[in-house]
Structure formats: C-alpha cells, structure tokens
Amino acid sequence: MKTREAEAALPRAAGAGTALLVSIIALMTWLALLALGASVALGAIARERQAGLAGRWTVEIAAEASRNKPSELRARDAAQILRGVPGIVRAEPLGRDEIRRLLSPWLGNDAVVDELPLPGLVDVVVDPHKPPDVAELRKRLAEVPGAVIDDHRGWVVEIVRLARAAEAVAIAVFVMVGAIALLAIVAAARARLAIHAHEVELLHVIGAADRWIARQFQVSALAVALRGGLSGLILAATTIGLTAWGFQLPVDRLLPLLGPAWSIVAVALAVPAAAAFAATLAARWASMRALRRLP
Amino acid sequence: MVYDPSHMIRFEEVGFRYGPGPEVLRDVDLDLAPGSFHWLVGASGAGKSTLLKLLHLADRPTRGRVEAFGEDLSVLKRRHLPKLRRQIGMVFQDFRLLDHLSVFDNVALPLRLARTRDSSLRKDVGEMLDWVGLDGVANADPRTLSGGQQQRVAIARAVVARPLLLLADEPTGSVDEATGTRILRLFQELHRMGTTVLVATHNELLIERFPHPVLRLAEGRLTIRATPADAGGVS
Numbered sequence: 163m164k165t166r167e168a169e170a171a172l173p174r175a176a177g178a179g180t181a182l183l184v185s186i187i188a189l190m191t192w193l194a195l196l197a198l199g200a201s202v203a204l205g206a207i208a209r210e211r212q213a214g215l216a217g218r219w220t221v222e223i224a225a226e227a228s229r230n231k232p233s234e235l236r237a238r239d240a241a242q243i244l245r246g247v248p249g250i251v252r253a254e255p256l257g258r259d260e261i262r263r264l265l266s267p268w269l270g271n272d273a274v275v276d277e278l279p280l281p282g283l284v285d286v287v288v289d290p291h292k293p294p295d296v297a298e299l300r301k302r303l304a305e306v307p308g309a310v311i312d313d314h315r316g317w318v319v320e321i322v323r324l325a326r327a328a329e330a331v332a333i334a335v336f337v338m339v340g341a342i343a344l345l346a347i348v349a350a351a352r353a354r355l356a357i358h359a360h361e362v363e364l365l366h367v368i369g370a371a372d373r374w375i376a377r378q379f380q381v382s383a384l385a386v387a388l389r390g391g392l393s394g395l396i397l398a399a400t401t402i403g404l405t406a407w408g409f410q411l412p413v414d415r416l417l418p419l420l421g422p423a424w425s426i427v428a429v430a431l432a433v434p435a436a437a438a439f440a441a442t443l444a445a446r447w448a449s450m451r452a453l454r455r456l457p
Numbered sequence: 458m459v460y461d462p463s464h465m466i467r468f469e470e471v472g473f474r475y476g477p478g479p480e481v482l483r484d485v486d487l488d489l490a491p492g493s494f495h496w497l498v499g500a501s502g503a504g505k506s507t508l509l510k511l512l513h514l515a516d517r518p519t520r521g522r523v524e525a526f527g528e529d530l531s532v533l534k535r536r537h538l539p540k541l542r543r544q545i546g547m548v549f550q551d552f553r554l555l556d557h558l559s560v561f562d563n564v565a566l567p568l569r570l571a572r573t574r575d576s577s578l579r580k581d582v583g584e585m586l587d588w589v590g591l592d593g594v595a596n597a598d599p600r601t602l603s604g605g606q607q608q609r610v611a612i613a614r615a616v617v618a619r620p621l622l623l624l625a626d627e628p629t630g631s632v633d634e635a636t637g638t639r640i641l642r643l644f645q646e647l648h649r650m651g652t653t654v655l656v657a658t659h660n661e662l663l664i665e666r667f668p669h670p671v672l673r674l675a676e677g678r679l680t681i682r683a684t685p686a687d688a689g690g691v692s
Contacts, residue, residue, distance in 0.1 A: 171566065173557040364553050367515050368614075369543030370570050371536075454535075457516045 171365055172358050172378045183350050184390040187437060190343040191394025192401070194336050195433050199402060201332035202421075202429075208325030212318060217290040221253075223282030224308030233308070234258060237282030240306045244286060247302065249294035252287040286311075340440065347387065347441045351379050351448035362453070372453040379449040380442045387441030391434025399430070464527040465489040465622060465653050466512060471521035473507055481507050483677040485521070489622070489655065494648045496664050497657040499674030505657045508674060509626050512655065513547045514538055526621065543571055546615030546652075550627035552607045554599040560586070560610050561595040567618040585613040589643060605636030612643055616652070623647060625656045629663060641667050 221240050223233045237255035244253035256264075261280050262271075269278070288294060296313055303309040355362060365375050406413045417426065468487040474480045481504045489495065499505045510516050514525060523530045525541055533541070546567075554563050561582055568578045586592045589609040599607055608628060615623060625644065629637030641656075641663060648654045655672075658664065664671060673680045 171555065171558070171569075360553070361555060364555070365566075365570075366539075367513060367542065367547060368567055368570065369539045369541075369545075371539040374539075374570065457514075457538075 171370070171375075172354075172361050172382070174382070179350070179353070180386060183346060183386050184393065186346050187343055187387055187390025187441070188393035188397060190339050190346070191391045191434055191437055192397040194339040194343075194437075195395065195398035195430065196401065197332045197335040197339065198429070198433065199398070201329045201336065204325045204329045204332065206421075208322045208329070211325075212322050217251075217288055217293075219286040219288055219311060219313045221284035221286060221303065222310050222312065223284070223306065224310070225279035225281045226308070231307070233280065233282035235282075236306050236308065237284050240282075240303055240309050241284045243302050243306065244284065244299070247294050247299065249289050249292050250286060251289055252285075254285050256283040256285060281308075340437075343437060344440055344444045347383055347444040348448045350386070351383060351445040352452065354379060354382065355449060355452045363456070366453070366456050372450055375453055376446050376449040379445045383441045383445030384438055387438040388434065391437040394437075395430060395434050464524065465491050465493075466526075467522075467524040468511070468518075469522040469524075471511065471518045471523060473504075473511060473516070473518050473520075480519075481677050482511070482518075485677075485679045487672070487679060489653055491621070491653055492648075492651050494644075494654045494669040495656070496669055496671045497655055497674065498659070498661075498664070498671055503674040504677045505674055506626065508679075509547075509624055509655075509657055512622075513545050513624050514542050539570075543567065543618060544621045546618070546620035546623045548608070548611050548615045548623070548625035548628045550630045552599075552604075552611040552631075554607060554610055554614075556598070556600055558599075559595065560591065560597050560599055560602070563599060563610055564613045564617050566614060571618055573618075581617055582613075585617045589613045590639075605632040605639070608632055608636070608640060609643075612640065616647060620652065622653045622655070625654075627657055627659065629658065629660060637663065638666070 221237070221244070223236045223240060225233045234255070241253040241255045244250050258280060261283055262269075264283070265280070293313075296311060299311050303311060362375055405411070417423070466487065466489045468485050471482060471485040471487075472480050473482040485508065497505055497508065507516075511518055511523060514530070517523070517530055526544055528537070528541060555566070558566070564585055565578055565582045568581060573581070583592070583595070586595055589612055591606060591609055591613070594602065594606065599610060602610065608631065612625075612628070615625075623644070628640050628644075632640065637660070644654050644656060645667065
C-alpha cells in the first residue's frame with residue numbers, strides 16, 4: 163500500500179507551471195553564482211594587486227634630461243642614493259636588455275630600437291611596514307637629472323576602487339537575484355494554494371493544523387528549488403568553464419586567489435542549498451499567511 | 458486536551474450571516490446529547506449546510522454561543538481548533554475524496570493527522586475498509602469507484618479515527634436506494650457503538666425506515682428542537 167505517498171496530502175507539483183518555476187530558479191541560481199563568482203574574483207584580484215605593489219616602487223630616469231650622462235649611469239647613481247635610506251630594502255637599476263623587454267609591447271623588437279634613447283629604471287623594494295617618506299626621497303633624488311619616483315599608489319588606488327565598486331555591484335546583483343527568486347516562490351505557493359483550495363479546505367476541516375498543511379507546500383517548494391538550484395549550479399560551472407577556456411584565462415593561477423578548493427566547492431553548493439532553504443521559508447510564510455485567514 | 462464526554466455540542470441563541478448579508482441562522486438552540494442520533498431536515502436554503510458547517514467547527518457563529526466537547530468556541534484559541542475538529546467525522550454529499558491518493562491513503566488521512574504509528578494505522582484502515590465492504594479496493598484510485606463505493610470510502614475516512622461525533626450531509630443523495638440503506642446501516646452500527654450521529658437529509662423515506670428525533674430547519678430557525686432526553690437511546 164502506498165502509505166509513503168500519503169505524506170503528500172496535496173498533489174505533487176508537476177506540469178508546465180512547475181517546469182517554468184524550476185527554470186526560473188535555475189536561471190536565478192546561475193545568475194547568482196556568476197555574480198558571486200565575479201564578486202569574489204574581483205575582490206581577490208584587487209587584494210592581490212594591492213599586496214603585490216605595496217612594497218614595490220620605481221624610479222624612472224628620463225632619457226633626454228641630461229646630455230652629459232646616459233640614463234643608465236644616472237640610474238646607478240639613483241640606486242646608490244636610495245640604498246642608504248632607512249626603509250628601503252633593495253634598489254637595483256635595470257639593465258638595458260631588461261628595459262627593452264619591458265618596453266617591447268610598445269616599441270617592438272626591431273634593431274632600430276637600439277638607436278632610441280631609453281629611460282633608466284630603478285626597481286625599489288621598500289619595507290611595507292615602515293616605508294620611507296616619498297617627499298624626502300624626491301629631495302634626495304633631485305641631484306640626479308630626470309629622476310622621478312613612482313610609488314604606484316595613485317593607479318593602484320584607482321584599480322582597487324574600481325574593483326571594489328564592481329564587487330559591490332556584483333553583490334547587489336546577487337541579492338536582487340535572490341529576492342526575485344523568493345518572490346517567484348511566494349507567487350508559486352500562492353498559485354498552488356489557489357489551485358488546491360478544495361483540498362486545503364478539506365484538510366482544514368478534518369483537523370489538519372496550519373503547520374501540517376503548510377509543510378505540504380514547503381516540501382513541494384523544497385523539491386522545486388533543489389531541482390532548479392542544482393540545474394543552475396551545473397549551468398554556472400559550465401559557463402565559467404567555457405569562459406575560462408574561450409578566453410584562455412589562467413585558471414590555475416586565478417582559482418587559488420579565490421581560496422582553497424574545498425571552500426570554492428562549499429560556496430558553490432551553498433548557493434543552491436540557500437536557495438532551497440529560502441524557498442522553503444518563503445512557501446511556509448505564504449501558505450501560513452493564507453491559512454490563517456481560514457476560520 | 459481531554460474532552461468531557463458528557464458534553465457534545467451545545468448552541469445557545471446562535472445566529473450566523475455571511476458577510477453583511479441577512480442572517481441565515483437565527484436564534485438556534487441545540488443540545489446534542491452524547492450517543493444520540495438525529496436527523497436534520499429542511500428545504501433547500503433553510504440553512505442546513507450552514508448549521509453543519511458550524512457543527513463541524515468550519516466556521517464560528519456571528520452571534521450566540523457554541524460549546525463543543527465542553528469548550529466554549531468564543532474564547533477558544535484558533536490553534537486549539539484542529540484537535541477539536543479531529544473529534545468530529547464529516548461525510549460530505551460530494552464525498553470530497555482526494556483523487557491523487559489511493560483509497561487506503563484517503564481513509565488513513567485522519568490517522569496521519571493524529572500522528573498514528575504506521576503499524577497501527579495499517580491495521581485500523583484495513584479494518585475500516587473491511588467494515589464498509591471495500592477491503593478489495595485499498596489501492597484503487599477513488600475516481601474508478603462507483604458513487605456508492607466512494608461514499609463508503611468517505612464514511613470510512615470520517616470514522617477511522619473514532620470521532621465522538623459523526624456528521625453527514627445528504628450521504629445518500631448521490632447513491633441508489635440499496636446503497637443508501639447500506640450506508641444508513643453503517644451509521645446505525647456506529648450509533649450502537651456509542652458515536653453521536655447527525656444526518657442531514659431530504660429523504661423522508663429513510664427517516665421513516667430509521668426513526669430518530671428530527672431537527673427541522675425553516676428559514677434559519679430550528680423549529681423542532683431535540684432535547685437530550687428524547688434523542689437518546691438506540692432505535
């Protein structure tokens with residue numbers, strides 16, 4: 163005898179309406195996961211850039227600033243001055259080949275580049291906890307013609323600010339998508355209550371408590387949300403995989419920035435789980451609200 | 458909550474109206490004694506269905522006092538009503554079976570609401586189906602049964618949890634005479650076992666064949682009142 167089936171005192175959610183709801187939740191989960199992934203990735207990249215550049219400064223020696231001394235020699239002088247300053251861990255002038263390599267994206271690798279006057283560069287590593295005073299360094303470097311110190315703070319701040327803004331937008335998208343999914347579940351629960359008004363009335367009259375009837379809707383919403391959520395997870399994983407492959411993203415370098423592998427999997431699974439939990443609560447809220455109107 | 462078996466249902470000057478409409482029940486006084494059997498008669502629109510609705514606690518009166526099993530409904534909290542409703546078995550004219558459930562699961566529903574253990578539930582439902590003569594159709598879809606069989610499933614569902622009060626709204630209205638007689642015999646048997654029974658009907662022949670005190674509703678008023686003394690006993 164089908165005793166287990168009687169746990170579902172209302173007909174199981176099925177048909178075109180349910181398929182539509184599963185699809186909506188799948189798309190919402192997909193969007194939420196992409197937004198969450200984008201938010202976490204942008205945050206991680208911003209932090210990496212910030213940390214990576216926090217201890218690296220550059221001194222640039224303009225090629226045309228002095229006709230008496232080549233920029234390469236003036237870079238050595240600048241490095242010599244910097245080495246004695248407290249807070250500077252290392253100051254190394256870059257060789258001509260290294261500078262050519264850095265400039266090759268703009269100048270190319272033609273032989274004619276050898277004829278061009280190249281600037282001098284000094285790579286400076288500073289103590290991130292006790293960095294030297296930039297104004298003081300500028301004073302000291304004034305004796306080297308064409309020397310300009312760049313602590314990267316200006317553009318790093320801009321990039322980090324941009325990444326944070328994008329992260330905030332991604333979080334807002336995530337929250338909005340969650341809210342829309344909840345509204346869809348509430349609307350579905352209400353529709354189901356209307357469709358099964360006769361069954362609900364019978365259960366009410368033969369002594370079913372509101373919580374018992376509401377549980378019928380909760381179970382149905384949970385099943386729909388789990389189906390939709392897991393489909394959305396698979397879709398999101400496929401989208402991210404195809405994007406990484408299509409744009410040749412360095413996944414092996416980017417993934418560790420997001421955290422340990424287990425935490426990525428946990429967060430990915432948490433989204434459909436949270437969707438299912440929220441759907442259950444939304445269905446309970448909608449059904450209890452309607453049931454309380456009965457005598 | 459333990460209910461006082463010496464009190465069944467008592468109405469005192471009960472009135473009921475739907476929304477701002479006229480009163481469909483007026484000054485109804487009624488005292489159903491435990492173990493009694495009553496007929497409820499009245500023309501269409503006299504208020505029978507409304508009275509049954511109040512009797513099975515599906516609604517509250519707009520005025521007057523209703524007491525069920527010793528509990529005053531005007532002060533009883535809504536959350537206590539389901540347990541009180543489970544003391545009442547209701548047989549509807551249109552059966553109201555759940556089509557997506559088997560016959561077995563339809564009958565088992567009140568036991569599940571009362572959180573009866575599965576082993577006990579199987580035994581009780583089996584016995585009940587046997588009692589109404591439907592032991593061979595436990596797994597059937599209710600829609601495949603005849604009207605008489607569906608009504609017997611509805612009766613089995615109404616009494617499987619051993620309610621203190623059984624209400625029936627035109628239980629023979631949709632079945633042939635032989636099936637109607639069979640259904641009434643089941644009610645008689647329940648009455649003999651101590652269940653309080655109230656049956657709404659239009660069928661005067663049934664009342665003649667199964668004589669019990671008659672409650673008559675006309676224009677919302679209960680014109681012939683039953684007292685505990687004249688309604689008791691077994692016919």
